[in-house]
Amino acid sequence: MRSPVTFPWRRLAAWMPVAVLLLTGCESSQQARSMRLHENIVGVPRYFNRQNPWVNFDNPPTNTPQGMKIVVYLEAKENRGSGVYGDGILQADLYEVSFTEDGQESRQHVKNWAYDPEQASMFRGERTRLGLPYKLVLGWPELDLADKEIMIAISFRRKDGRLIKAQPVRMRVPTRV
Numbered sequence: 001m002r003s004p005v006t007f008p009w010r011r012l013a014a015w016m017p018v019a020v021l022l023l024t025g026c027e028s029s030q031q032a033r034s035m036r037l038h039e040n041i042v043g044v045p046r047y048f049n050r051q052n053p054w055v056n057f058d059n060p061p062t063n064t065p066q067g068m069k070i071v072v073y074l075e076a077k078e079n080r081g082s083g084v085y086g087d088g089i090l091q092a093d094l095y096e097v098s099f100t101e102d103g104q105e106s107r108q109h110v111k112n113w114a115y116d117p118e119q120a121s122m123f124r125g126e127r128t129r130l131g132l133p134y135k136l137v138l139g140w141p142e143l144d145l146a147d148k149e150i151m152i153a154i155s156f157r158r159k160d161g162r163l164i165k166a167q168p169v170r171m172r173v174p175t176r177v
């Protein structure tokens with residue numbers, strides 16, 4: 001008489017942790033891979049809504065611009081064309097631009113924002129076709145910049161000290177939005 005075929009429970013039990021990791025770990029490992037911090041940043045593309053980038057922090061809100069929204073993508077050497085999260089300092093500098101009587105431009109540095117990777121994580125956005133963005137909200141409620149020309153310079157300081165700069169944003173702050 002043939003012996004009944006028994007199910008190899010012991011073999012299955014030995015593979016259970018691997019199966020669980022494969023079934024549940026794929027999404028989390030994909031997520032971990034996308035949240036990886038890159039050190040070799042080589043580009044800092046930035047985008048903003050030219051019609052209305054302004055924000056107001058008053059409660060209830062007023063029409064006075066007190067900051068602006070800007071979206072920043074960091075490009076790593078190995079991920080050109082697709083935004084990544086960086087292992088370094090994401091910074092922005094605000095300048096008030098004026099002109100002397102003889103037409104010479106003068107810039108006065110009025111505010112700085114600097115975010116290490118942990119602080120910058122609060123600005124992380126959902127993946128877009130351009131990659132992983134930082135959606136910065138740069139506020140200056142203490143400054144009166146209405147009807148003044150400003151320049152915002154976005155940059156990324158890598159761990160090796162190299163500063164990667166974006167093209168500065170220049171615009172006139174409206175008196176009302």
